[in-house]
Every structure is written in structure tokens, then in C-alpha cells.
Amino acid sequence: MSWFKRKTKGITTTTQEKKDTPKGLWYKSPTGKIIDTEELERNFFVSPEDGYHVRIGSKEYFSILFDDNKFKELDSDLESKDPLKFIDTKKYPDRLKAAQNKTNLKDAVRVGVGKSKGKDLVVACMDFAFIGGSMGSVVGEKIARAADYSLKNKIPLMVISKSGGARMMEAALSLMQLAKTSVKLAQLADAKIPYISLCTDPTTGGTTASFAMLGDINISEPGALIGFAGPRIVRDTTGKELPEGFQTSEFLLEHGFLDFITVRKELKNKVNQYLDLILNQPLRA
Amino acid sequence: MEYLEFELPIKELEDQLQKCKVIGEESEVDVTETCAQIEMKLKETQKDIYKNLTPWQRVQLSRHPNRPYTLDYIRAICGDTFLELHGDRSFKDDKAMIGGLGKIGDQSFMFIGQQKGYNTKTRQYRNFGMANPEGYRKALRLMKMAEKFGIPVVTLLDTPGAYPGLEAEERGQGEAIARNILEMTRLEVPIITIVIGEGASGGALGIGVGDVVMMLENTWYSVISPESCSSILWHSWEYKEQAAEALKLTASDMKKLKLVDEIIKEPLGGAHKDREKTFSIVSNRIMKSYEALKDLSPKDLISKRMDKYCDMGVYKD
Numbered sequence: 001m002s003w004f005k006r007k008t009k010g011i012t013t014t015t016q017e018k019k020d021t022p023k024g025l026w027y028k029s030p031t032g033k034i035i036d037t038e039e040l041e042r043n044f045f046v047s048p049e050d051g052y053h054v055r056i057g058s059k060e061y062f063s064i065l066f067d068d069n070k071f072k073e074l075d076s077d078l079e080s081k082d083p084l085k086f087i088d089t090k091k092y093p094d095r096l097k098a099a100q101n102k103t104n105l106k107d108a109v110r111v112g113v114g115k116s117k118g119k120d121l122v123v124a125c126m127d128f129a130f131i132g133g134s135m136g137s138v139v140g141e142k143i144a145r146a147a148d149y150s151l152k153n154k155i156p157l158m159v160i161s162k163s164g165g166a167r168m169m170e171a172a173l174s175l176m177q178l179a180k181t182s183v184k185l186a187q188l189a190d191a192k193i194p195y196i197s198l199c200t201d202p203t204t205g206g207t208t209a210s211f212a213m214l215g216d217i218n219i220s221e222p223g224a225l226i227g228f229a230g231p232r233i234v235r236d237t238t239g240k241e242l243p244e245g246f247q248t249s250e251f252l253l254e255h256g257f258l259d260f261i262t263v264r265k266e267l268k269n270k271v272n273q274y275l276d277l278i279l280n281q282p283l284r285a
Numbered sequence: 286m287e288y289l290e291f292e293l294p295i296k297e298l299e300d301q302l303q304k305c306k307v308i309g310e311e312s313e314v315d316v317t318e319t320c321a322q323i324e325m326k327l328k329e330t331q332k333d334i335y336k337n338l339t340p341w342q343r344v345q346l347s348r349h350p351n352r353p354y355t356l357d358y359i360r361a362i363c364g365d366t367f368l369e370l371h372g373d374r375s376f377k378d379d380k381a382m383i384g385g386l387g388k389i390g391d392q393s394f395m396f397i398g399q400q401k402g403y404n405t406k407t408r409q410y411r412n413f414g415m416a417n418p419e420g421y422r423k424a425l426r427l428m429k430m431a432e433k434f435g436i437p438v439v440t441l442l443d444t445p446g447a448y449p450g451l452e453a454e455e456r457g458q459g460e461a462i463a464r465n466i467l468e469m470t471r472l473e474v475p476i477i478t479i480v481i482g483e484g485a486s487g488g489a490l491g492i493g494v495g496d497v498v499m500m501l502e503n504t505w506y507s508v509i510s511p512e513s514c515s516s517i518l519w520h521s522w523e524y525k526e527q528a529a530e531a532l533k534l535t536a537s538d539m540k541k542l543k544l545v546d547e548i549i550k551e552p553l554g555g556a557h558k559d560r561e562k563t564f565s566i567v568s569n570r571i572m573k574s575y576e577a578l579k580d581l582s583p584k585d586l587i588s589k590r591m592d593k594y595c596d597m598g599v600y601k602d
Contacts, residue, residue, distance in 0.1 A: 083542070083599040084533045088518035137598030144595060166486070166508045168518060171532040172544050175486060175508040176597040179494050182467040183591045190471070206508070208459025209447075209487035214467055228459035228487070229449030237449045247454060257457050 027054065044264040053221045053264055055201055057103075058110040058125035061160055065123055065268055071114030074122075075145050079106050080138045084171055092169040095131060103129045107138040108163070111146040113155065117272045117284045122150045125160040128202070133163035135206055136170040140177025143211060147184035147195075156194040156275055161212040164230075165205020178210040185214050194278055196271060199226045199249065199258070217259040217274060220249035221267075226257075286557075289345050291334060295554075298327040331553055338503070340529040340538075344511055346503040347482050351557035353564070354414075355383060355398035355441045358481065361564035362571070363387030367396070373422035376456065381412040381448070382420030382492075384427040386436070389572055395431035397424045397492055398441030401482070414483075415448035418461035421491050425465050428472055437475040437575055440492040445510060447488030462491035469494035470591055473583035477574045479549070479567065480504045480536075481556070496590050497574040498544075500536035501567075502551040506544075507534035544597060 027040050029047040040047065044064060045054045063069045079096075086092040100106065108130040113122045124146040126133045143159060150157040166174035188195050197215030199208075201224035208228050212218070220226060227234075227247035235242055245251050252258045262270045276283045288296045302323045309316035338346070346352075359367050367387035371378040384397040399416055402408035416424075424440075431438050447458055469476060469492075478495030484506030500506060509517075511529035516522050539545040549570055552559035578586065 077602070079601040081599050081601055084531070086531050088524075088528075088531060137600045141598050141600055168509055168514055168532075170599075171509075171534065172507045172539060173542065173598055175490060176544055176594065178463075178487060178490055179466055179470065179594040180597055182463070182494075183470045183594050186467050186471045187591070189467075206487060209462040209491070210466060211463070213457070213460040213463040227454050228447065228462070229454065233449045234451055234454060238451050240451055242451065246451070255455050255457065257460055 029054070044267075046264050051222060051263070053201065053223060055128060055162070057127040057129055057162075058105075058112075058160075061125045062110075062112050062114075062123065064264065065116050065121065065158075065271070066112065066114040067116060067118065071112035071123075074111040074113060074149060075142050076106065076110070078138050078142055080136055080170070082169075083137075083173060084169070086169040086171070088169075095169065099130050103127065105130050107142070108133045108135065108167075109139045109142050111142055111149075113149060116268060119272070119275070119284070120153070120155040121158060121271075121275075122146050122155050123158045123160065126162040126207075128162045128164075131167060132165075133161075133207075134165065134167035134174070135163055135177050136167035136174045137177065139163075139167075140174075140180045143181045144184045147181075147188050150193055150195075151184075151188060151191055154191075154193060156196065157188060158196040158198060158271065159211050159215075160198045160200060161203040161207045162200045163203060163205070163207040163212075165207060174206065178206055181211045182214065185211060189216075194275055196274065198267075198271075199224060199252075201225050204228070204230050213257065216278070218257060219270070220252065220258050220261050221264060222249060222261055224249040226252050287350050289342070289349065291338075291342055291345075292554075294330050295327065295334065298323060298330055302327060335553055335555075339526070340505070340532075340535050341511065341526040343503050343535050344483075344505050344529050346555045347505050349555060349557055350403070352482060353556055353560050354401045354403070355396075355443055355481065356400055357560070358441060358564060358567060359385070359387055359396045359398075361561070362389060362568045363394075363396070370427060371423070373419040373426055375422065376419040379412075379417050379420030379423055380410055381414055381444075382416040382424055384424060389568055392572075392575065393436050394571070394575075395427055395436050395438045396441065397427055397438065398481075399444040399488075399492075401443060412448060414444045415446055416444065416488065416491075417448050417450070417453045418456040418458050421447075421458075421461035421465050424492050425461075425468055428465075428469065428476075432472050432474050435474060437477065437579070438472070439571055440476065440478045440495065442478065442480045442484045442489045442493050442506075443482030444485055444488045445483050446485040447491065459487075462487045465491045466494055470594065471587050473587065475575060475578035475581075475586060476590075477571055477578075479570070480506050480545070481567075483510075485510050494590070494594070496578050496586060496593075497546050499547040499549050499570060499574075500539060500545050501549045501556060501563075502536055503555050504536060505529075505534040506536075506539055507532045 029052040033049040305320045369385035401414035402411040476495040478498045480500040511525040514528040515524035556563040
């Protein structure tokens with residue numbers, strides 16, 4: 001006779017009653033540190049033990065930069081078309097739809113205007129989750145319009161890059177967005193309105209060959225990948241092993257292409273400190 | 286002369302014609318009529334083949350080993366007046382990017398362009414037309430010099446891309462290209478740009494922002510080469526023909542998309558088939574474009590240029 005007897009046969013617990021850990025409660029950083037997601041959010045999406053800056057999107061950056069997370073979104077309805085009828089292994093419109101459903105975003109950049117430490121700031125922030133943060137006509141146009149808004153209202157502009165480069169499915173149309181956004185930055189520069197470029201992980205390809213490298217200051221977060229050609233292409237082309245830390249933000253700082261690197265917790269302070277200093281205004285607390 | 290695969294029927298007929306002529310010379314047989322027939326067939330075949338080129342075939346023509354390169358154009362157009370200028374003043378002289386002053390008629394121009402080599406040794410010397418950051422910085426230095434003295438700028442684009450090397454990254458390839466693009470949008474002298482071969486992505490656009498942008502008939506211009514596009518999107522190098530098709534990279538597609546302003550027709554079979562004719566067509570087009578731009582004030586010139594680039598892009602509002 002057995003010590004325990006099963007009264008009913010089979011597993012009878014319903015799915016709802018199962019004592020599973022809900023998904024997304026924990027975050028594991030690349031070094032293996034585990035952190036509670038709510039605590040991660042409180043810590044500006046930085047893993048407290050190893051300082052790893054988790055990849056975040058426009059929603060999170062807006063919440064970090066704008067006072068009380070209050071801002072007005074500009075041109076939120078702009079959407080991509082398929083002017084080239086581009087087909088590779090998938091049709092471009094299908095890719096767009098899939099990306100929109102997955103991310104709840106319209107395209108790879110969002111623009112917000114609001115108060116940061118009490119003063120107006122325009123922020124265009126890319127979303128890597130949307131087709132690798134690739135830049136097509138919509139990204140180009142939204143950044144151009146963000147710059148127009150800055151120009152018209154004399155408000156500093158900040159662009160947060162997070163992108164694999166130009167969007168191949170819009171081919172040369174994407175390429176020309178480099179010129180289009182640069183036109184606007186030239187106008188902003190001529191009007192002496194500050195432009196800050198924040199390069200986040202990753203910032204590569206067409207974005208580094210345009211607005212990401214054209215800030216009055218270019219800044220970054222620790223450990224971000226920044227480069228024109230991706231590391232795989234560089235390795236394949238040169239046949240050389242890449243040095244440790246190649247194309248990290250620390251590497252770019254060392255080679256003179258960044259003004260400074262800031263941890264995310266200090267981002268809002270540092271950006272506004274720069275603006276107050278360059279505009280010769282009293283420093284905000 | 287080297288032949289591409291799709292040109293082989295032409296080569297065959299040319300060989301036949303050659304043989305026919307030899308027979309005529311060496312024997313008493315009258316071959317005039319036979320030769321004339323072959324010649325006619327040759328012309329028809331040529332027309333047929335070159336009229337219906339696929340995008341990939343145009344890409345191949347743009348890379349034809351006999352195709353004229355930047356310095357060939359400049360030397361033919363400017364003759365002895367050309368004075369090459371070197372160096373970026375901070376690091377070195379990039380052999381993949383050349384520049385200098387020369388005259389067409391009475392007018393001085395600043396010529397800038399990527400340079401490819403014509404044999405193994407010179408190809409290496411020119412780094413296959415792939416410029417490093419110092420190349421873009423040299424180009425910018427020359428453009429600013431031209432601006433200072435009111436000299437119009439002509440840029441000739443022919444590159445498989447900016448060099449994706451380790452040192453190029455260290456020295457800021459992205460920044461160098463970005464800076465050029467921005468400064469070109471507001472340069473106070475006319476900029477005339479011609480794609481003479483390959484127009485690959487940022488590496489091309491880095492000297493390619495112009496008041497008038499023209500493409501020779503058998504060139505391509507896009508955000509990526511068909512080979513790299515195939516490797517990224519299809520995960521294989523085998524789909525380059527499809528990629529060339531999908532990217533809409535030919536001169537006529539680019540004109541339709543309003544991303545370039547004009548197409549320059551090439552002699553039948555491509556620029557290399559009649560180099561002298563190509564050079565004279567290009568020279569005329571540069572002068573024609575300059576005539577149309579020279580009386581604009583710097584302010585009007587820049588605002589027209591800026592408006593043109595701001596209009597590029599297709600989206601749902």
C-alpha cells in the first residue's frame with residue numbers, strides 16, 4: 001500500500017490557477033544579472049548591478065526626458081507607403097503591417113514636444129523595434145518636420161538615434177533622407193538653435209552618415225554600438241580581428257566623435273545643463 | 286575590348302565581320318555583300334540588346350572594365366588646364382578621391398570625384414574607388430575653397446561605397462560623409478553632379494548633393510549594392526538580379542522617382558564604346574547646367590537646392 005493516494009486522476013489544476021511566474025517580471029542582463037522589471041524601470045532601465053543600459057524605445061525616453069511624462073506628439077499619423085512595390089522574401093507592405101502590429105507604432109520614429117526641466121524641448125526618438133529603426137521616407141520627413149517645429153518656435157532639438165541604417169525597401173528614397181534631414185539641420189544651425197544628437201545602442205549606417213553625427217554636441221550612453229559600417233562588414237572586408245571595444249561609445253569618445261557619455265539617470269540633467277550653458281541662461285536646478 | 290556575358294552575340298558577329306574582311310583582303314573573292322549583311326545584323330543585334338537591358342545588366346555595364354573613370358573625363362574635358370590638388374590637411378591624401386581645378390572654355394570649375402584603377406596595381410592604389418574619411422574631408426576642403434572664390438563645383442560619382450575599414454571607422458567615416466552632405470546643402474556656388482559609374486549609398490551621396498544631379502544612361506544609384514542587398518534580405522548572394530530589380534536603381538527609375546534631374550544618353554553599347562563622344566556629351570551637359578545656374582544669387586541657389594531635397598520621399602500624411 002502506498003503512503004499517498006491520488007484521489008482524482010490526472011492533472012486537474014486549471015491554467016488560470018497555475019502558480020507560474022508571470023512573464024516579464026524579471027529582466028536578465030547580458031552579464032547574467034537578474035532584476036525585477038519594476039525596479040529596472042525605476043532605475044531608468046539600467047541594470048543596477050552591472051550598469052547595463054537596456055535598449056528602450058521612444059515611450060521610455062519620453063518618460064525620462066519630459067517633465068511628468070507630459071508631451072504633445074507631432075505628426076503621429078505619418079505612415080510609410082510602398083512607392084517601389086518592393087518585394088524580397090516578403091512584400092514591404094506586409095513587413096510594415098507586421099511591424100505595426102508587433103510594436104503598436106506607426107513607423108520607426110516618434111516626435112514629442114514638451115517641457116524638460118521646465119523648458120520646451122523637441123525630441124525625435126527612433127524605435128529600433130520597428131524594422132530595426134530603419135530610416136525611410138517617414139523617418140526623414142518626421143525628423144525634418146521636428147526641425148521645422150524647432151525653427152518656427154525657436155526650441156532646441158534633440159534627436160535620439162537607434163537605427164540599423166537606411167531602410168532598404170525604400171532604396172534611394174531612403175538614401176535621400178540623409179540629404180533632406182541635413183538640409184533642416186543646416187537651417188537650424190543657421191538660425192543658431194541648438195541641436196543635440198544622442199546616439200544610443202545601436203546607431204549605424206545612414207544615421208551616422210547624417211543627423212546622428214551632426215549635433216552641436218553628439219552624446220551617447222555607456223556601451224552603445226556606434227559606427228558607419230557594422231562590425232561584421234568591417235571584419236569581412238578587412239579580414240582583421242576587431243579590437244576590444246571597437247565602435248563602442250567609449251571608443252568614439254576616445255577618437256573624438258562624441259562630446260561626452262552619460263548614464264541614463266543623468267541624461268535629462270546633462271542635456272539641460274548643456275542647453276543652459278550654450279544659451280547663456282541661468283542653470284536650472 | 287572586354288565583353289559581358291549578354292554581349293557575347295555581339296562579339297560573335299564582330300568576330301565574323303573581322304574574318305569576312307580578312308578573307309576579302311587575302312583572297313580574290315568578293316565579300317562586300319556578305320560583310321555588309323553581317324554588319325547590318327550586328328547593328329540590329331546591338332540595338333536589340335542595349336535597348337532591353339535589365340537593371341542587373343546596367344549594373345554590369347556601369348562596372349565595365351573599359352569604362353572611363355573620373356580622371357579620364359577630367360583630362361579629356363579640361364586638357365592641360367587641369368591642376369590636381371591633394372590632401373585633406375589633417376591626415377593624408379586619399380587616392381580614391383581626387384580633385385582639382387580645370388577649365389571648360391573660359392570658365393574654371395572645381396572637379397571632385399571617386400577614382401577607380403584600370404588594372405590590378407592601380408585598382409589597389411585607388412582602393413577600388415572606396416574613399417576613406419580623409420577623402421571626404423579633402424573633397425569638402427576643395428568645395429569650400431571653390432566657394433570662397435566663386436568657382437562652380439562638378440562632382441563625378443563612381444564608387445562601390447565608402448570604405449568599410451577599421452581605420453575608416455576610427456577616423457569617423459560616418460561623420461565625414463554627414464558633414465559633407467550638410468555643407469553641400471548650403472554651399473554658395475553651383476554644384477553639378479554626374480553619376481558616371483556606380484553610385485553606392487552614402488559613399489556616393491557624400492559628394493553627391495547637387496543643384497543638378499545627372500546620371501549617365503548605364504549607371505546605378507541606390508542605398509546599397511544589389512549584391513549586399515541580396516545578402517541581407519535574401520541571406521544569400523544569389524539574388525542580385527532580383528535585388529537590382531527591386532531597388533529601382535537605374536537612371537530611368539531614379540528620374541521617375543524624381544531623385545535625379547536628368548539622364549545623359551551614352552553611345553550605343555555604353556560610354557566605353559565611344560569615349561571621345563561620351564566626353565564631349567558630358568562636357569556639353571556640364572556647361573549647359575552651369576549656364577542655367579550661374580545667374581542665380583547664392584541665396585536663391587541654396588533655397589532651390591534645399592527645397593529640392595526636402596521634397597524627396599513618399600509617405601501617407
